[in-house]
Amino acid sequence: xxxxxxxxxxxxxxxxxxxxxxxxxxxxxxxxxxxxxxxxxxxxxxxxxxxxxxxxxxxxxxxxxxxxxxxxxxxxxxxxxxxxxxxxxxxxxxxxxxxxxxxxxxxxxxxxxxxxxxxxxxxxxxxxxxxxxxxxxxxxxxxxxxxxxxxxxxxxxxxxxxxxxxxxxxxxxxxxxxxxxxxxxxxxxxxxxxxxxxxxxxxxxxxxxxxxxxxxxxxxxxxxxxxxxxxxxxxxxxxxxxxxxxxxxxxxxxxxxxxxxxxxxxxxxxxxxxxxxxxxxxxxxxxxxxxxxxxxxxxxxxxxxxxxxxxxxxxxxxxxxxxxxxxxxxxxxxxxx
Ligand code: NAD
Ligand code: DAU
Numbered sequence: 001x002x003x004x005x006x007x008x009x010x011x012x013x014x015x016x017x018x019x020x021x022x023x024x025x026x027x028x029x030x031x032x033x034x035x036x037x038x039x040x041x042x043x044x045x046x047x048x049x050x051x052x053x054x055x056x057x058x059x060x061x062x063x064x065x066x067x068x069x070x071x072x073x074x075x076x077x078x079x080x081x082x083x084x085x086x087x088x089x090x091x092x093x094x095x096x097x098x099x100x101x102x103x104x105x106x107x108x109x110x111x112x113x114x115x116x117x118x119x120x121x122x123x124x125x126x127x128x129x130x131x132x133x134x135x136x137x138x139x140x141x142x143x144x145x146x147x148x149x150x151x152x153x154x155x156x157x158x159x160x161x162x163x164x165x166x167x168x169x170x171x172x173x174x175x176x177x178x179x180x181x182x183x184x185x186x187x188x189x190x191x192x193x194x195x196x197x198x199x200x201x202x203x204x205x206x207x208x209x210x211x212x213x214x215x216x217x218x219x220x221x222x223x224x225x226x227x228x229x230x231x232x233x234x235x236x237x238x239x240x241x242x243x244x245x246x247x248x249x250x251x252x253x254x255x256x257x258x259x260x261x262x263x264x265x266x267x268x269x270x271x272x273x274x275x276x277x278x279x280x281x282x283x284x285x286x287x288x289x290x291x292x293x294x295x296x297x298x299x300x301x302x303x304x305x306x307x308x309x310x311x312x313x314x315x316x317x318x319x320x321x322x323x324x325x326x327x328x329x330x331x332x333x334x335x336x337x
Contacts, residue, residue, distance in 0.1 A: 002119075003029045004231075005076045007061050007109065008083030010034040012122070014205045015044035017082065020224045026131070029053045030097065031074050033067070034083065035060045035275075038325060043317055044185045061105040073235035078231060081109055087189050088128070088151045090334055092275060094235045095150035095193055104286045110165045121173040128152035129177060132328060133276035139288045141239045148276045150301050162331070172236035176227055179243040179283045182303065183220030184310040185222035186324060189329070191215075195254050196311045197318060199263045206334055209273035211251035212279040218244035219303035223295040229292040240264075240292070243283025246300035253304075260308050271337035 004021070021028050036058055039104040048054055055074070058234070059066045061083045071074060083105060085091065085098045106123065112120055131146030132273035145160075147153040165171040180191075185309040188197040195205050226242040234240065251268075258265060265297045288294045311318060 001027050002077060003031070003075050004078045004080060004089055005031045005033060005067075005070055005074070006102070007033045007079070008040070009079050010040035010042055010044055010056075011038060011082060011086070012044070014082035015185050015222060016183065016220045017224045017227060018045060018054065019048055020147065020221065021055055021228070022048050025100065025228070026053065028051070029074075030055070031070055031076065032056045033059055033061065033070065037085075038329075039086065039187050041185075041321065043320060052248075058313055062100065062108050063195065064108040064112050065110055066244070068131060071112060071116050073135060076116075077119045078112055078122070079109060079118060079120075080227060081106060082124045084124075084155070085151065088149045089152070089189070089274060090153035091149055093333075095154075098150050098154040102151075103157045103302050106158035110161060110171065114165060114169045117247055118229060119172060119313050121165075121171055122227060122238065122321060123173065124227065125159050125175050125176045125177045126155050127177050127281050128177050128241070128278065129156040129159060129284055130281075133280040133282055135280070138282040138284035139241060141177075141241055141287055166237055174230050174234045174236065175239045176230055177239065177241050178226065179216035179281055181217050181218050181220045181223050183307050184314070185317070186220070188318070188326070191250060192253065192257070192301055192307065193311065195257050196261070196308060197322060199258055199261045200311075202263070202267065204269040205258070205267050206269055206271040206337060207250060207254055208271060208277060211254070212249045212275060214247050214282070216243045216281055216283050217246040217248060217253070217300050217303070218242065218296065219280060219306075220296045224297065225297070226288060226294050229288065229294045230306055233292045237286070238291075240288040241283045241285050243285045244296050244300065244303075245283075245285070247280075247282050248300065255306060257308065260305070271334070281283055
């Protein structure tokens with residue numbers, strides 16, 4: 001039985017990964033280490049928290065002693081590091097926690113993992129480390145790293161550390177870099193759930209700048225299957241991009257959400273742009289497709305319909321998530337835009 005330490009498994013992608021693994025890979029035991037920041041939520045694990053093959057530990061990846069104890073006591077053979085501060089706008093207003101979690105936290109995991117003979121350390125990174133594209137071209141695994149936001153700079157630093165531990169200490173690692181995820185359990189600070197939440201409440205939809213910034217959307221389940229393929233099949237030391245082949249300008253996504261919810265376009269408000277806003281991301285996922293046989297399972301149209309249905313069916317989850325500090329966050333981020 002494979003024994004995996006998943007970090008950040010109460011967040012958006014991590015919790016979807018935990019669900020997928022527990023549902024589809026019964027030969028796997030997961031220890032889920034998460035410090036439960038504003039983005040971590042045990043409700044994201046509903047129905048799986050007490051699963052026989054799942055153990056949740058509330059703790060910080062920066063706590064190297066705790067990580068080492070988990071690796072030893074639980075006989076961990078693989079680490080998948082999702083834990084991070086993940087929101088670009090928050091990194092612009094306060095970068096320090098991004099360095100602490102994304103850089104120091106990853107270093108702490110690497111130090112704890114070094115010398116333990118792990119089968120694999122998988123670093124869940126992002127296409128944002130490559131920077132921004134013009135109208136043409138796609139990111140490949142050979143594209144130079146050129147991060148523009150404090151968030152992407154912290155993720156790039158972590159990627160370099162992971163590679164350095166591989167080359168210096170022989171740590172068997174992989175790095176995955178994927179495009180924008182969407183789907184169930186995403187915190188409504190990110191574009192799609194924020195727009196769904198606002199539209200449902202007939203609130204303004206704040207589109208940054210001209211709204212013609214392009215993202216490549218990947219349904220979260222498909223990102224999880226990409227990571228699983230890497231765990232199962234990748235050679236150590238390889239980097240894999242994963243993308244949905246769904247390049248869309250933000251305005252198209254927002255209009256689609258309004259149409260699906262039967263809400264008027266007059267809710268759209270163009271607001272002050274994000275500083276250093278990356279114009280376009282696009283992924284060449286040829287390597288993971290040809291080497292590991294991975295494919296996204298849904299089109300954007302299918303994925304966005306499933307996502308909107310999920311938010312409509314899970315009004316309680318959304319209600320809990322936007323209670324408390326969420327309104328304070330929203331006002332601080334959007335009041336002056
Ligand atoms: P998220 O913000 O939803 O979840 C992050 C999780 O990490 C939360 O559960 C949080 O409690 C936990 N966490 C934060 N700091 C921690 C710490 N110090 N110790 C332990 N746990 C901690 O993020 P997400 O969107 O699910 O992203 C997961 C990973 O995937 C991140 O590494 C992110 O950089 C990467 N990624 C995200 C996307 C995307 O579109 N969301 C795309 C590409 C890559
Ligand atoms: O590309 C992968 C990255 O995707 C991940 O590494 C990050 O963790 C994840 O947050 C995401 O980053 P983005 O900055 O692309 O995602 P976000 O949802 O914040 O924004 C998507 C686009 O929508 C971007 O062009 C900014 C715009 N936007 C966003 C918000 C929150 C708006 O126009 N209005 C908004 O209110």
